[in-house]
Amino acid sequence: xxxxxxxxxxxxxxxxxxxxxxxxxxxxxxxxxxxxxxxxxxxxxxxxxxxxxxxxxxxxxxxxxxxxxxxxxxxxxxxxxxxxxxxxxxxxxxxxxxxxxxxxxxxxxxxxxxxxxxxxxxxxxxxxxxxxxxxxxxxxxxxxxxxxxxxxxxxxxxxxxxxxxxxxxxxxxxxxxxxxxxxxxxxxxxxxxxxxxxxxxxxxxxxxxxxxxxxxxxxxxxxxxxxxxxxxxxxxxxxxxxxxxxxxxxxxxxxx
Ligand SMILES: C[S@@+](CC[C@H](N)C(=O)[O-])C[C@H]1O[C@@H](n2cnc3c(N)ncnc32)[C@H](O)[C@@H]1O
Numbered sequence: 293x294x295x296x297x298x299x300x301x302x303x304x305x306x307x308x309x310x311x312x313x314x315x316x317x318x319x320x321x322x323x324x325x326x327x328x329x330x331x332x333x334x335x336x337x338x339x340x341x342x343x344x345x346x347x348x349x350x351x352x353x354x355x356x357x358x359x360x361x362x363x364x365x366x367x368x369x370x371x372x373x374x375x376x377x378x379x380x381x382x383x384x385x386x387x388x389x390x391x392x393x394x395x396x397x398x399x400x401x402x403x404x405x406x407x408x409x410x411x412x413x414x415x416x417x418x419x420x421x422x423x424x425x426x427x428x429x430x431x432x433x434x435x436x437x438x439x440x441x442x443x444x445x446x447x448x449x450x451x452x453x454x455x456x457x458x459x460x461x462x463x464x465x466x467x468x469x470x471x472x473x474x475x476x477x478x479x480x481x482x483x484x485x486x487x488x489x490x491x492x493x494x495x496x497x498x499x500x501x502x503x504x505x506x507x508x509x510x511x512x513x514x515x516x517x518x519x520x521x522x523x524x525x526x527x528x529x530x531x532x533x534x535x536x537x538x539x540x541x542x543x544x545x546x547x548x
């Protein structure tokens with residue numbers, strides 16, 4: 293039976309059979325995660341920064357990494373994107389996204405893929421969404437390097453869990469080895485390592501402070517355009533000196 297032929301009860305049943313949803317979508321009146329611990333998620337979150345997002349995506353290609361139940365992929369199609377590809381490492385979430393896009397009649401290409409394998413896509417996308425994945429990775433800077441190298445043509449829309457200070461400030465390009473106090477300043481980039489769990493979730497590996505998020509994005513070659521809401525960054529692919537390797541970059545100033 294196609295979703296079009298389903299009654300509300302059948303839709304509800306199918307939604308529940310797909311397991312616990314992280315995205316609360318409205319599938320013809322059936323809510324996929326009505327009791328989400330973050331409220332009407334991610335709509336409430338999206339409403340905080342969607343104003344900063346291009347409204348007309350006509351002709352644009354979009355890659356949604358960690359697409360989950362498909363909320364952002366669907367929004368990108370609603371904004372007119374010509375092509376949206378959603379990838380996620382978890383087949384459970386992809387099954388939800390497949391069903392949601394079918395019910396809503398939205399054309400999104402969905403692939404099971406790990407972010408570390410994005411090179412296998414063999415193409416770059418005008419816009420890449422990398423929302424809510426970074427802090428779940430054991431190797432977050434490697435992932436940013438791979439995005440820069442393989443898939444981001446124009447814009448990167450980035451979100452990460454952040455903890456610690458929100459302060460950012462000018463830092464010197466170098467400090468003598470006798471300098472220690474700088475590391476304890478709130479505006480110094482810090483990545484908090486989570487050895488066991490955070491919020492009951494063992495897939496939370498890292499929690500950067502804001503200065504660290506910004507520094508890592510820059511170090512991977514992205515220019516920060518906007519910070520429309522806490523934890524959200526709109527970035528443009530910048531210039532990276534050719535001598536600066538992609539996966540094991542040296543700082544450009546160390547390259548003669
Ligand atoms: C917190 S959810 C964020 C979902 C969505 N992007 C959002 O912002 O609402 C993290 C998603 O990333 C996926 N994910 C985690 N690690 C991944 C990896 N290494 N490669 C691809 N997807 C991954 C998870 O399966 C999950 O769907």
